Amino acid sequence: xIKFRSRFEGSWADPKTMHILPTGEWRFQRPLTKAEKCCQxxxxxxxxxxxCIENRGTYFGANLDYCKGCSICAQVCPVxxxxxxxxxG
Amino acid sequence: xxxxxxxxxxxxxxxxxxTPATSVLEYLYRFSAEGLLDAEMIEAEGxxxxxxxxxxxxxxxxxxxxxxxxxxLAFMFDAYLAVSGSRLPVVMPLAMREQPMPLTLAAxxxxxxxxxxxxWIQIYVESCQEILDSIIMAYRLAEDKDILLPVNxxxxxFYLSYLSQRVEIPAQKEVDAFLAPLKKMQRVKLxxxxxxxxxxxxxxxxxxxxxYRYKHCAAMERAKQKWDEIDREFEAAFGRSYGGQIxxxxxxxxxxxxxxxxxxxxxxxVVVDSKRDEGLKVGLIKIxxxxxxxxxxxxxxxxxxxxxGVIDRHVCxxxxxxxxxxxxxxxxxxxxxxxxxxxxIDGMGGADITKEHIERAVGIIDxxxxxxxxxxxxxxxxx
Numbered sequence: 001x002i003k004f005r006s007r008f009e010g011s012w013a014d015p016k017t018m019h020i021l022p023t024g025e026w027r028f029q030r031p032l033t034k035a036e037k038c039c040q041x042x043x044x045x046x047x048x049x050x051x052c053i054e055n056r057g058t059y060f061g062a063n064l065d066y067c068k069g070c071s072i073c074a075q076v077c078p079v080x081x082x083x084x085x086x087x088x089g
Numbered sequence: 090x091x092x093x094x095x096x097x098x099x100x101x102x103x104x105x106x107x108t109p110a111t112s113v114l115e116y117l118y119r120f121s122a123e124g125l126l127d128a129e130m131i132e133a134e135g136x137x138x139x140x141x142x143x144x145x146x147x148x149x150x151x152x153x154x155x156x157x158x159x160x161x162l163a164f165m166f167d168a169y170l171a172v173s174g175s176r177l178p179v180v181m182p183l184a185m186r187e188q189p190m191p192l193t194l195a196a197x198x199x200x201x202x203x204x205x206x207x208x209w210i211q212i213y214v215e216s217c218q219e220i221l222d223s224i225i226m227a228y229r230l231a232e233d234k235d236i237l238l239p240v241n242x243x244x245x246x247f248y249l250s251y252l253s254q255r256v257e258i259p260a261q262k263e264v265d266a267f268l269a270p271l272k273k274m275q276r277v278k279l280x281x282x283x284x285x286x287x288x289x290x291x292x293x294x295x296x297x298x299x300x301y302r303y304k305h306c307a308a309m310e311r312a313k314q315k316w317d318e319i320d321r322e323f324e325a326a327f328g329r330s331y332g333g334q335i336x337x338x339x340x341x342x343x344x345x346x347x348x349x350x351x352x353x354x355x356x357x358x359v360v361v362d363s364k365r366d367e368g369l370k371v372g373l374i375k376i377x378x379x380x381x382x383x384x385x386x387x388x389x390x391x392x393x394x395x396x397x398g399v400i401d402r403h404v405c406x407x408x409x410x411x412x413x414x415x416x417x418x419x420x421x422x423x424x425x426x427x428x429x430x431x432x433x434i435d436g437m438g439g440a441d442i443t444k445e446h447i448e449r450a451v452g453i454i455d456x457x458x459x460x461x462x463x464x465x466x467x468x469x470x471x472x
Contacts, residue, residue: 006297009237009304010176012277013289021292 173208195439343372
């Protein structure tokens with residue numbers, strides 16, 4: 001008797017299950033958000049491919065356990081509050 | 090075929106031209122320009138992009154369409170696997186053309202057979218009318234909630250793609266009515282109401298990977314009977330039937346059987362008729378649904394026969410014969426009594442499978458039925 005664990009027929013998943021593999025080690029650059037400039041529009045949150053942007057009250061920031069440093073958040077930010085900084089040291 | 094696609098009202102079409110599938114694209118763009126087709130037309134820069142765009146659109150719930158051939162199919166191969174693994178109901182006709190090398194702009198079935206285990210449903214069709222009708226039936230099958238699998242409608246390029254053949258084009262409202270049951274069936278898709286991750290990555294050693302493959306195979310199994318049912322529904326609605334998974338022609342009292350696929354069947358019918366006139370009890374089976382393989386229907390159709398022969402228009406490099414031959418050889422173990430099976434290879438690189446070739450093949454099958462020793466595989470064009 002086979003018991004299915006997934007409710008899907010194919011390779012779909014509930015979004016929360018994305019954060020199983022920590023992909024932060026792949027980064028060579030990280031996003032830094034200037035909290036004063038962040039207008040909390042949520043665009044970085046929507047566009048982040050790994051869904052690692054968190055709402056931290058006064059600004060939105062990346063969860064570095066899952067951030068791959070793709071810089072999409074920096075590119076879509078309408079107020080240029082995010083800059084990419086090289087991982088060094 | 091462009092008419093068939095237009096009647097089904099696809100939402101998104103992304104394609105890249107390749108001989109002999111190009112004419113479909115040209116007609117679709119013309120229909121779009123003339124206002125007959127209301128679809129998002131995406132000019133992809135290559136077949137890989139075309140199928141990837143179609144995959145994304147299908148994941149968002151759109152009805153999609155694209156067409157290709159030979160190297161184009163090879164170029165989109167990673168997307169080809171991704172579409173079936175994601176269980177997206179894409180309908181993609183293949184204008185079958187020989188794969189390189191050697192390079193040739195000629196008909197052959199090797200492109201479709203190379204991807205036979207990519208997880209798509211494969212239907213092989215004989216005539217222009219059957220292409221049109223099969224596209225309509227393909228959407229009905231692909232988008233059915235019990236199936237959710239992509240479908241290839243495979244037809245012989247150059248023979249059918251550049252052929253002028255009179256077809257009956259069903260009325261739009263009749264096609265709408267035929268596909269109407271699909272409107273009530275919901276499928277998983279990307280939307281704001283229920284955000285999902287797609288495609289999902291599976292962690293190593295997670296048994297859910299096997300679970301997805303299991304479900305895929307189960308859907309393939311269901312597709313067989315569903316295809317027969319859809320064929321009956323189509324006959325009731327439009328008056329034309331193709332037999333479902335296989336078509337049996339004069340097989341009831343036949344002692345020997347010839348199996349063919351796609352357009353080869355047309356010539357084979359003529360040969361079977363003339364051989365019957367000579368008193369030979371020969372029957373013809375046309376395999377339409379090749380993936381999933383019509384196991385149960387063939388077991389029934391091939392029972393109590395004295396010999397079986399199959400003509401393949403391509404090679405199986407593993408067994409020095411054709412792919413259909415290999416599959417039928419496997420099927421032999423399902424039959425109650427052992428039956429001699431003979432294979433024929435012909436018609437590659439755009440060469441004609443002539444009446445004379447098929448007559449020779451039938452003669453060899455007959456010899457096998459009488460217990461004479463025959464070669465397992467005969468290359469009809471070379472011998």
